[in-house]
Amino acid sequence: MDNGASSYRRFIDGDKSAFEEIVDLYREPLIFFIYRYTGDLETAEDLAEDVFVELIIHPDRYRFRSSLKTYIFTIGRNKAVDYIRKHSRLTLVGEESLEELADLESLEDHVVRSEEMRQLSRALGQVSEDYRMALHLVYLADLSYDEAGAVMKKSRKQVENLVYRGKNAVRAVLEKEGFNIEK
């Protein structure tokens, strides 16, 4: 499995339909990932669109030497971080609408396959951002430690530490909620 790289190559060579294969692979996981940063689904979707726009208008930037998945998530992270940086003064405080909650649940259902992972996903909202990102990338987005490091601009060792500490933090959250977690 090449994580969509061959589809991207076909797209660059002129097969427009190949691009939709990449969208099918990454649309929902990417939105879900960006949502971790923005906390707003509509914004996450908008930024995810921008990631795919980058793939279309700057095909020369991907050199096919690393995973397309890592590349896409890296762009997603950068866009999310830049968005937060630009809008950090604008603190939108409010409750998600029922429609948004339903969308989020549906998204989560598509991305997170098992109940255990769903529990993890929910607990992630209560740990620090670095832990959240590292755990999301490794456990929910299925990136390797190296790939997660590339996305987060951290070394493999740093990601390992974050995952280790993040797991402890999540464990504490889940135990607080009454789950028995085996170490």
Add this chain to the structure above:
Amino acid sequence: MKNRDEFIQSVWEKSEKALAEERAQKARRRSIYKLGAAAAACFMLLAGAAGLGGPQAVYDSIFGVGSDSAAAGSAVMEGESADGSVYDIEVQDMENTAADGSDDMFHGADVYDGATSMPSMALDGALNLGGLNDKELYGELQRQTEEASKSRDDSCKDLMAYVFLPTGIEIECYGDPDGVAMYTADEDEIMKYMQWFGSLPENQVLTTEEFNNLKEIPTGYYKFTMDCSVDAETEGSDRVFWLIGEISLP
């Protein structure tokens, strides 16, 4: 949330718009870039003049045998105007330039591989730099200038041409409590790629977070690292640029 087809439709619409905007910006940049690359080389020439054997030696090392003017003792180099015409840029004699060498304006150990002090730069209206005798700094800046000259499509490198431009190009600065950014025509592009490490005139080096937390953005000289991180393949290809000028809040 959009469904799959709506999402794809939206992506294509945004792409068409983005491509149209890029084409328009490139057309504007092309005329500016030519002048920028020449001026960047001019900057390098002046930067090296103080420390590398004088204008002639620097000129020859970059451009080979000099022109008649160079042979007469005052080095020149050629700049190219937007309309393609060539003109001479006279290199200023740096030997008598008073340089503020009392303070290290920048901490470079974390960037310049062991360089522990940076020469300070004084800014005049034109290129009037002095005291640059750090060969490692010069080498690094020269390398990056050469890289900028090679590529016109990479927006990271285009940015470098703007930054080095000492005069003639308006570098707009946008400051707010979240931080400071520089931008020219393509605000989004630059905001996307830049991270800031601010240096206060008192020689403090701030992390991006500390810089962003400043209540006021003081005027002065700044060093920043641009992270060309859209291309994950070149992750870590940070570049360091010197801001020639002042940042003042709008």
